[in-house]
Amino acid sequence: MRKIFAAxxxxxxxxxxxxxxxxxxxxxxxxLPEEPxxxxxxxxxxxxxxxxxxxxxxxEVVEPEPLETVEPEVAQEPVEVTILIADAFLDTGMLEVxxxxxxxxxxxxxxxxxxxxxxxxxxxxxxAQASSDYTQCFPVEMPLKxxxxxxxxxxxxxxxxxxxxxxxxxxxxxx
Numbered sequence: 287m288r289k290i291f292a293a294x295x296x297x298x299x300x301x302x303x304x305x306x307x308x309x310x311x312x313x314x315x316x317x318l319p320e321e322p323x324x325x326x327x328x329x330x331x332x333x334x335x336x337x338x339x340x341x342x343x344x345x346e347v348v349e350p351e352p353l354e355t356v357e358p359e360v361a362q363e364p365v366e367v368t369i370l371i372a373d374a375f376l377d378t379g380m381l382e383v384x385x386x387x388x389x390x391x392x393x394x395x396x397x398x399x400x401x402x403x404x405x406x407x408x409x410x411x412x413x414a415q416a417s418s419d420y421t422q423c424f425p426v427e428m429p430l431k432x433x434x435x436x437x438x439x440x441x442x443x444x445x446x447x448x449x450x451x452x453x454x455x456x457x458x459x460x461x
Contacts, residue, residue: 365390365451367397367444371425372456380427381460385442385453387423391416395446397423403438403460414444433460 371384383399395414401407412424423442439455 360448362445362448362450365444365449367442367451367453369440369442369453369456372440372458374430374458374460376430376461378427379430381430381433381440381458383426383428383440383442385423385426385444386417387414387421387444387449387451389419390421390449391419392421392446392449395421395444395449397426398443398445399426399428400441400443401428401433401438401458402440403458404434404436406434408432414446430460435460 365387366389367385367387369383369385371382374381381401385397387395392414393416396411397414398409398411400409408428410426410428412426414421414423421444423444426442436459438458438460440458441453441455443452444450
């Protein structure tokens with residue numbers, strides 16, 4: 287019985303170890319195969335540079351020139367910009383303007399407020415954010431101390447990669 291058990295153990299061990307070669311077929315490999323490195327050699331021509339006095343050949347690695355990519359210009363579609371609030375608030379000391387762009391939802395645009403009053407013209411740019419069915423400009427707050435007292439007008443221009451539009455002028459009174 288011992289001879290049968292020993293023979294069975296020897297056969298099982300042989301089969302088990304030979305099965306390892308199925309999972310690791312490159313048993314004796316020391317490293318991974320590498321891609322061949324291609325080096326371009328150029329020799330100096332007698333018309334462009336002097337010939338070396340000894341028999342050496344100059345080798346130079348030529349790198350490809352970077353290709354300049356020209357992005358096609360995208361025509362911006364006109365959009366309607368609506369000013370919702372344009373009021374001077376004495377308690378906060380700010381001119382607050384809120385505008386939106388109905389019909390589009392984008393997050394990459396900017397809104398630029400332009401105030402003209404007397405001989406003063408001021409601009410301020412803020413980001414825009416997408417809403418459910420429109421794009422809203424972040425509230426623009428301009429300090430009243432920087433603006434001349436009296437009547438003025440404000441416009442808001444929305445601009446993104448694909449859209450551009452300016453609101454009609456809205457009048458404001460700066461106290």
